[in-house]
Structures are given as C-alpha cells and as structure tokens.
Amino acid sequence: MASTTLESGVQSASPSGKTFLGHPRGLATLFMSEMWERFSYYGMRALLVLYMTASVTEGGLGMKMAVASAVYSVYTAMVYLLALPGGWIADRFLGARKTVALGGTIIMIGHFLLALPVGVSFFAGLAFIAIGSGLLKANISTMVGHLYDGPNDPRRDGGFTIFYMGINLGAFAAPLVIGTVGQEVDWHLGFALAGVGMALGLTQFLLGTRHLSAKSDVVTSPISAAEKSAILKKAALWLAAAVVFYAVVALTGHFTINWAIWPLSIAGLAIPVFVFAKVKRDKDLDETEQSRMSGYIWFFVAAAVFWMIYDQSGSTLNIFAEDNTASTLFGFDFPSSWFQSLNPLYIMALAPVFAWIWVALSNRAKNPSTTAKFAFGLLMIGASFIVMMLAMAAASGGAKVTPLWLAMVYLIQTVGELTLSPVGLSVTTKLAPAKYASQMMGVWFLAVTAGDCVAAIFQLVLGDDVVGSTWYFAVQGGMAILAGAALFMYRRKVVRLMGDVH
Template identity: 70%
Template sequence: MASSLTKDAAAQATPANGGKTFFGHPRGLATLFMTEMWERFSFYGMRALLVLYLVAPASKGGLAFAAATGAAIYSVYNATVYLLAMPGGWIADRLWGPRKTVAVAGTIIMIGHFLLAVPFEASFFVGLVFIAVGSGLLKANISTMVGHLYPDRNDPRRDGAFTIFYMGINLGAFAAPLVIGTVGQSVNWHLGFALAGVGMALGLGQFLLGTRHLAEESSVVPAPLRAEERTALLKKASLWSGAAVVFYAIVVATGSFTINWALWPLSLAGLALPAWYFVKIRRDKDITADEKSKVTGYIWFFIAAAVFWMIYDQSGSTLTVFASDNTASKLFGFNFPSSWFQSLNPLYIMALAPFVAMLWIKLRDRNPSTTVKFAYGLIGIGASFGVMMLAQAAAAGGAKVTPLWLAMVYLVQTVAELCLSPVGLSVTTKLAPAKYAGQMMGLWFLAVTAGDCTAAIIQLVAGNAFLSEASFAIQGAVAVLAGVAVVIWRKRIINLMGDVH
C-alpha cells in the first residue's frame, strides 16, 4: 500500500521518528498500520476458507465434517481468539511488554498458518490453536502501542491515528478473501492457508524492521511479576495443564474422544468466565457504590453485545455455508468463489463509517443516547436474520438464490455494527471502575466470546437445522426483542450509569 511520507520531524514530538511522518502522524504508525493490515489479511483469509474446508467432502480435499459441526468449530475458534485477548494483555503488562508480546504473537500466528498448510488433520487443529493463541496475544497490545505514539493524551492527532489504524484492519480484511479465498477454493486449500502464512510473515517482517520507530514505552513492562508471583503462577499453570492433559489422555485412551469433547467445554467456559468476572467485580470491596451501579448498568450492554455478536459472527460460519450451498456464484455474467462474500463487510465499513461518524456529529443535541444506539444495533442485526429467513425460503428445494440476498444481509449487519460496536468500546471505558480500567476492555472482548459460544451451542444442538428458516427467525426475533427491551428499560439503565451519558 502506498503511504504518504513527508519531512516534518519537529511536529511529531516522538522519540524515534526518523524525521518522517505518516499522514502527519509519527512514523511508527506506518509500522503498526502495515503490521495490523497483514495480520488481518492472514486472519480473515484463513477465516474465509475455514468452514468451507471443514465441510468439503474428502473427495474435494476437505475434512468432511457435518455443516453444523464445521460451523460450531468456527464459532468456538473465533470465541477463543477473543477469550485469549485478556490474558494476552496481562502477559504484556506483567511479563514481556507490548512490543515483545506482539513479536512473539506474530511468530506464533505465522507458524499456525503454515501448520494449516500441511495436509494432515492433526496438524490443522494444532495450527488453529497456534493462531488463536497468537491472535489473543496480539489483539489488544498492537492497539496499545498506537496510543504509546502520543505521550500527550490530548494530542488532537490521537483519534485520527486510530481511524487510520482501523482502515488498515479493513483493507486487510477486504483483500484477504479475494486473494486467499480464490486460491484456496479454486486451486488448493492448503496453498490458500500457506498464503495466509506468507501474509503474516510480511506483517512480522514489517514489525521487526520498523520497531525503531515505535515509542520506547512499548518496550516497558508496566507491572513486572515479582519472583514469588512468578513461582505461584507456574505452579497453578502446571497444575491445571496437567489435569487437562490427564483428563483428555483418558478420554482418548478409552476411544471416547470426538471433536465435541473440545467444543462443549470451551463453549460453556466462554459463557461461565464473563459471568464469574462480573460477580468478582461486583463483590470487590475496593470499588465504590457508584462504580458498582455503573457495572450493573454495563451488564445490560454486555448482554446486548453478546446477542449482537451471536448473529454477527455467523458471517464466517452460517452465512458461509449458505453462500456455498444455496447461493449462485455468478452475478451480471461474472463468476466468483463463494469466499468473496467475506469481503463485503469490510468494503461496506470503509464506505459507510465516515458517513455514520458525520451523522452523529451533525445530530449534536439530537444525537441518540448510548442505549438507543445499542437498540438500533440489536434491531438491525435481528432484521438481517429476517432477511436470511426470506433467503432460505427462496432457496427451498435446492434452488440457488441470487447473491444480492447475501449482499443485503451484509449491508444491514454493517449498519448495525456501526451503531453498536464503536459505542460499546466507548461506554466500556466510561463505566469501568478505576481499579478495573484496563481489564474492562478485556471484558468487552468477552462479549464476543459469549456470543460466539452461544452460536456454537445452537449449532451443536440444532444440527443442520441451524440453516433452517425457523432458526433464522428465532435468532432474529431474540435480537429484535433484546433491542426493544433496551429501549423500554433505557431510563433504568441510564440511572444505573450515573454521570455517564
């Protein structure tokens, strides 16, 4: 990607800038932008192929899982990525610092993608574990380093920097299905996964070459573990790891192991962990009554977000299966692989995000409250599955429906996302107790985990009926009703939020 570099060292006020800027920002932003763009390229490219490869018959080089099982594997994998973002932030804070953590994360992700490129089932699932762990380590910390480039938190360029960084995410996500999806579906699955590994290698190389442009703070471990803490941690980690190894060794030895032995425990853990964390925060005697009230208010937003992500993240599972099995891969005389549908959301985001941001500014005093924006997001995401219900009805009897159905679904979901996701990040920082300021952002990611785990449970219980009109109707109705509930009880939620609006 072309970048705009100009001589403007004096205006940066950053330690390691090399005398150049990136769109008027510190040169380190270019390093982080390109690293994140290539990491997202690898992540979304692999994701575009994941369910298609899992459910493809063995005669076509796939793993021949049932559609519901393949979708559940995808949902649990995606949930695990966000689940591991919280310990990823902890590792940077207590052990390695953000810069080292991201370097290690990039290496782990790259290895994971190349393991997927090896044509063995065991290697494939080990590779998924590597990618999930690496993505969890990288996710929060690379964003943290963007903030480090601006020592003055009131620097007017700070918000613009995150906007540019966000564009890198969407550029990578847009290009990945077009490149990796095409190669994986049209040439060879494993070659597609290898291309994802090459993408991560490019991102890692960019990061290592550009570290001299990053802020020194990115190398600092903010709260290093004391020796006794490190020892206690190793003991606990060894105990739990050993117990898991022994348990699964017994399951395997008795011939009882199936993929469900991994999917069910992870799905239930993804629901139990955020519940436990909320109880822990609410019972903490160090937080004030006002902070407890705000946490109670935040639970409403968390549950709403979990319902939202339950549907939204099925773009890579349920909608991908529908695209492959029930949607024509030809439009206006042009043929394309079904994985290309995965490029619609980032394309819509890049096209619509500036207009939505300007709309909120233009409304000013009439700008909807946080609760109302959440309601818009929930009703919108529910409506998208209403459209899917109609699309599934149109596909009855094995008919291939026009790609315009999915194009409409992704458009509705993107508008809903723009109403809820940025607002969710903002309200999380505003309602967080002082003691849990950093950890609450990790808790926001757990809303994605909870939503994806709920989707996995639905897919496991419903079987292939998860693609039925009734499934789309029920899930869509739940989201719409959740949005209506937020509107009805918005005054109560606002009262719990105290001085936050």
C-alpha cells in the first residue's frame, strides 16, 4: 500500500515499505494483537460453562446445564452486541486505533476480575470483557480493511484470511494451556492466564501502532457538543432506570438469573431489527448504498442461523465432551476442554487451502459468489448437528463415545466456517456505506448476537430435559440446512442487489 499522510500525520503503511506475506506490514501487528486477544477469550471460554456447571465442592458455581448454557449464550451475544456501540465510538469519538487500545485494557481488567475467587467479581469480569470486546472487535477488523487500496483490492480477501489465521492460532493454544490449568489445577488461575494473554496482545498493539494505516486514526463523523450532551443525558436516564428497576426486584427477593437472561436475549433480537430499519431509512444513503444494504440483510440472516449453532461449541458441545465423551485417545488422557482446540486446528490447516482455492477459481473466472459460499456454510453447519444427533444417540444410557465423533463435528463446522466467516468480514467492509464504516463491522457481529440470543431462549424454554438431546440437535440442524437451500435458490437476486461489489 502506498504511503500516504492524512490529517493525523500518521503514515498509512510502514515507512520502510516492508510487507508481511505480501501484504501491508500493519497486518502483522493486527495479526499478533488479535492472536493474543483470542488466546485470552477462547481460553476463558473453554472453562466458562464447565466452571459454571461444576459443583460447589469442585470449586464451581453448581448451575444446571440449561441455565449455564443460556448464561454462556447471552454472554457471547453481549460480546458481539457491544461491537456496535464500539464501532460508533470509533466513528464519532476516538477513531479505531484509540478505541482498540481502550478495549484491550478493559478486557485485561475483566479477565483478572474472573481470577478473583469472589462470586460478584465473576459476573463483573464477564461484563468488563463484554464491554472491552465490543470496543475492540469491530474496530480491529475495520483496521485490516484500512490497509488496502479500496474494496476491490485483489489482496483484500487473502488479508482477511491471514488475519483469521491469527485468531485461530490463539484459539488453538488457549484450551491447551488455559483449559489444562483451569481444569487440572485451579479455575481462577486459568482465568488469570487469560488476563496475561490479553496483556501481551495489548503490548503488541501499542508497539506496532506505527505500521497501521493513517485511516485508523480518523474520526470519520465527529460528534458535535450538542449531540454529545444529548446522548450522555439519555444514557444516564436509561442507566438510572435500569438500576432502580433491578434494585426493586432484588430488594423484594424476586431476582433470579432469568431477570438478566430474558431482557438481554430480547434486546439482542430487537436491536438488529432497529439498526437495519434506521440504516434503510437514512436519506443520506444513495440508491446504490441502499441496494447493497438490502443485499447485506440476506447475509446477516444466514450468518445468524450459522452462529446460533456454531457458538454452542463452548456450551452444549463442551458439556457433551465432559459428560458423554471419552477423554482418552490411543492411550493418552486429556482434559475435556482440549476439544475446543479442534476447530482452530482445522482452520489453520485448511484456511491456506481455501485461500488458494478462491484465488485459483477467481483466475479462471469460476469463483463462487459470496451468496453461494454462505449457502454452503449453512449446509455444513446444519450437517454438523445432524452428526451430533447421531453422537448423542450413541451416548444413550450413559455410554462414553469415542472422541472421533466430536472430531468429525468440528471438522464439518470448520469447512462451513471457512466459506462464511472470513468472507463475511470482507463483504461487510465492501458493502458498508461510507457513513457507517466502523459501525457496519459492528452490524456484522450483531448476527452472532441474534443467533446466540435465539440459542439462549431455546435453552431456557426447553430446560435440562431437552437441551443437548438428540431432538435438540436434529431440529436445529434441519433448520440450518433449509436456510442454506433457500439462500442458494435466491442467490442471483442477492448478487443483483450487491451491484458492482463481488
């Protein structure tokens, strides 16, 4: 990328002109920073449901499986929901670079709060991590896009795939290190190691900031003093109302975890609807931008269905690994949290293959459309839960099934993920209206929020008797397969809506 200077005075590429695997040097900084952030997140995630369902005598919280799964689903939903205000803060207040640095700091504090053996600090830690992740996630992905010369730069999809590799390198190592320490030594020591990982990621980001694009410092739509005052007043009013409401519920002895799960789940479904309605009504967007947004809604719904199933790897699949799967293979014993390393291991093996396939097909003018790739991803994620249905049937009667069942499930999910997730990140930056640059990456993450909130509602309503059963996996798998078939049938309509973006 050519070196340019914007008003911030920071160069958009390394002054030395050095590259990273043929890409701008700043990709290395973002790769390493995100790798350590994902190490902290996925290490904590590998322990979260296991810790919540472990008995009090084992040092856990003693929750029922369905409730713990719902808490997990809502927590992950909030991590991604808060990416939307995170993008807005970057666009209106701080710029992407400063917002990422702030988010990393808050995440680090959250992990260390989890390390404290005090009940209230556990939930406070989850809140800190969710808030910090919201500030970091949307903006660090947007900063990858800033490194390239426009949406049709031929290196762009490859750059996002390499960035995705960094995510999965951290995710692979985390369960092996943090999971082992948490399960075999002490839960809270495992959470502390996650905090150390985030500290390393933050340090990497601050040291390599000079290699990032000058675009990452720009506040694209600065907020006026009047707007700021109005927003702060509204925020204070809503916060006060929430505090008073929950104080009354708690003081009258009616508070249960459902009072937190249900409102957050409903909000996680309502907010995406509100956001898309707001963008579609925006008169500042021209006809081309509006058409692209109509096409983008198809991708959003498909992604929500995908993540509803995929994100259960840390909840229902994690519990299946603990309760129904043998933790011995070829005479080697391992903690159940190690299963969480399978998906990122597969991605590191297959992502370069997929990146090569897309380039080779593109050179031959045979590259599948983004819509076709999404449809295939849905078919794969649905098939993975059909396999889980069979695995659960094999585990009936308390039998411990071979680890190869979960190995197969995660392989199928990985193939689906590689056709949807990195492509989704890229198409979001391509279709995003200029006015909503960073915020659109937050909108992409809202698909995860919506999917996880649907999962949380299912888990609460169905309860322990159904969650994790053969029927539970079969119905969701069937839903995903039907959604994939519908998207493929309407792919030409979506391509037309995308216009000149491919």
